[in-house]
Amino acid sequence: MSARNRWLMIAVGLGILLNPLNSSMISVALAKLQTEYQLDYTGVSWIIFSFYIASAIAQPVMGRASDLFGRRKIFLSGLVVAFIASLLAPLSPSFGWLIVFRIVQSIGTSMMVAVGMAIVRIYITDKQAAALSMLSIFLSGAAAIGPFIGGVLIHWWDWPAIFFVNIPFAVASFLLAWKTIPKEQPHPSHTSSLSIRNWLNLIDASGIMLFTVGLVALLVGLMSLDSSGQISISYCMVGIVGLVVLGAFVRHELKADSPFIPLRTFAQYPAMTWVNIQFLLVNILFYSLFFGLPSYLQIVRHVSEFHTGILMLSLGLCSLVASPVAGRWIDKSGPRPALFLSAILMVLGSVWIVTLNESSPVISVSLALTAFGISNGLNSVGMQTALFNSSPKEMIGVASGLFNTSRYLGTIISSLLTGVIMGGEFSFAGFRLLGIILTVIALTLVFMSWRRVQSVQLQESKV
Known part of the structure; x- marks a missing residue:
């Protein structure tokens, strides 16, 4: 070069x-x-x-x-x-x-x-x-x-x-x-x-406007739901309006010549669709932890920003180390075994969060972060490879765009999930509930990854 x-x-x-x-x-x-x-x-x-x-x-x-x-x-x-x-x-x-x-x-x-x-x-x-x-x-x-x-x-x-x-x-x-x-x-x-x-x-300015207005309105409505169980009628109406606008967005995108989000592609390529669904769930789980854990450390455990950053560094370093190793493994064995291991690690990390209590050693958080960091490194390579394997060559550009859309929707839903669970105040009880929900999502990913491995083995046995 x-x-x-x-x-x-x-x-x-x-x-x-x-x-x-x-x-x-x-x-x-x-x-x-x-x-x-x-x-x-x-x-x-x-x-x-x-x-x-x-x-x-x-x-x-x-x-x-x-x-x-x-x-x-x-x-x-x-x-x-x-x-x-x-x-x-x-x-x-x-x-x-x-x-x-x-x-x-x-x-x-x-x-x-x-x-x-x-x-x-x-x-x-x-x-x-x-x-x-x-x-x-x-x-x-x-x-x-x-x-x-x-x-x-x-x-x-x-x-x-x-x-x-x-x-x-x-x-x-x-x-x-x-x-x-x-x-x-x-x-x-x-x-x-x-x-x-x-x-x-x-x-597709019309599609962008409908997507933005509908998503923001739905988020405003959903964010009014919290652990207190009180629901404001006005916020509920805003959420309903958001759903209606998003329905109009879907109808518009199916008819648009140059859609902002090509929804028809999901129906045409089901294998690619499942990759995007799996990636959406991965991002919901990962970013719920990514934004929830620092707040737990600072608000519940009163850890300083400096030490919170040091603890979170274990996630980043494990992710960076795991990525090149995952690349070599996936080149030899394909993405499915790596994604299966990644899902198992996310289950272990989520379960570890649930077992934490208000007197657990703060350093023990690093165990969950290590599991999620390695998992993220495997996912960063594995999900991208799975996308390319499931997408026709002529659709790579569109497929990459949908892949990024899945990423952003996952991050948005993760913030929504954390906000709804916590309500007005971040609490240890809410954090533990978040861990339980993340465990369920991780188990779902294990099931999806296992089914994909089984289907590939079945196809290979027939050949």
Whole structure:
């Protein structure tokens, strides 16, 4: 790989890591933000919802926009947007404004993720597989060590530091990207013939609007449900409206020429559909732990942000170590054995959480984190491989988009699950109930993985 390509890799890597880094650092800041803005746990959960909803929408939209306006322009614009949002977020006069800047930050970082892989594919032709795997390390590594970085920053400089830390990354990435990403030739015939109405149809603006309004309304309605059993009629109506709008979204997507989420694909390729369902459950389980455990450590056990970050580091390190080992194993045996072992480890980790009590040694949490970390490393490679094996080559682009949608829906549902269980206040009883639910989800994954292994063995015996 030439020196210019190496610098191009660094430029893209520093940009795309901002999305997973900011999605994971916030897990250690939830308790601090609750105190800062005097919120209950349900209210502060919107700092998570907003980021993932915006990412789920922005990434496919910006991917399409890059075909029209150029990948270099989208990448550089994303860095500028992320820089401004990270600079203004700590100055927010209210939690509402912090949510606004968090959404802007999500859009900016999603612009880079949407085109980063494409830039590497187009401009790095030698050792391309190694380059793409390096970008995956930027993405998975940033998410894995995010809680540790967040814990250290909050311990020494308080919660605004988790936003300010983005600024040097954004500046360095912008300067390198400006120098190393080649300028693209404009396509005037393409852009001039595309009216605003055609552009809105191309990105399925109507579908995006229905999806956003329906999902947010449903979340508002569901978040009113808590352990107290009291249900507000007004919130219930909002939730019903959300369901109706999501129903309209499904109907619209089935008729749209260029759907935001191609729902018909699920019916056409059932094997791929099951991979996405399994991936959805994996993310519900993983991120419920990812956001719930730091709050348990800080609110229930009164562990500092710094030590919470250190404990969470065991999850990230185990994940990073397990990923290359999983890659070699999956190359020899396929993804199913690795996914089966991953599901078993998630069961063990979930059961361990249920056995914890309020006087258990805090260090014992590392056992559950180790199980989930190894499981995450196996899943990161295994699920991606299973997706490619179950998807026709001509559908890889669409399949990858649906795969990311499953990831974001899983993270959103995990935050919703934690918020509903905890209600206004994070408690040990709620955390134990969360562990029981995660155990049920993990057992479901074991069953699904075992059935897939059995079906493959049956097919091989017939052959």
